Amino acid sequence: QLQLVESGGGLVQPGGSLRLSCAASGFTLDYYAIGWFRQAPGKEREGVSCISVSGTTTYYADAVKGRFTISRNNAKNTVYLEMNSLTPEDTAVYYCAASTNQAMCVIIRQDYNYWGKGTQVPVSS
Numbered sequence: 001q002l003q004l005v006e007s008g009g010g011l012v013q014p015g016g017s018l019r020l021s022c023a024a025s026g027f028t029l030d031y032y033a034i035g036w037f038r039q040a041p042g043k044e045r046e047g048v049s050c051i052s053v054s055g056t057t058t059y060y061a062d063a064v065k066g067r068f069t070i071s072r073n074n075a076k077n078t079v080y081l082e083m084n085s086l087t088p089e090d091t092a093v094y095y096c097a098a099s100t101n102q103a104m105c106v107i108i109r110q111d112y113n114y115w116g117k118g119t120q121v122p123v124s125s
């Protein structure tokens with residue numbers, strides 16, 4: 001069974017940091033581009049960041065550029081999202097997703113084939 005499982009979420013104060021992990025089971029992430037998306041209460045799910053199959057190309061939404069860093073460790077079958085300088089506007093459920101797009105990564109929901117169930121990140125003092 002193909003599964004993606006997010007972890008690392010939790011309550012954090014404004015200005016704090018978190019590292020989210022996306023672990024795969026039942027398949028290897030080596031051949032998939034990986035994206036991170038988030039959905040805040042009452043809002044649509046939006047793309048945050050993605051990393052290509054090779055790991056050499058990354059993309060960030062303007063709202064997180066300079067604060068978030070995506071990386072992958074294929075040996076551990078895991079992708080990470082390092083989040084710094086968090087603000088209440090970053091409060092959301094964060095999802096990782098896998099895409100069979102071998103050429104590039106894009107943060108468009110329709111490009112992704114497999115999704116995790118999400119991890120909550122509340123940013124509040």
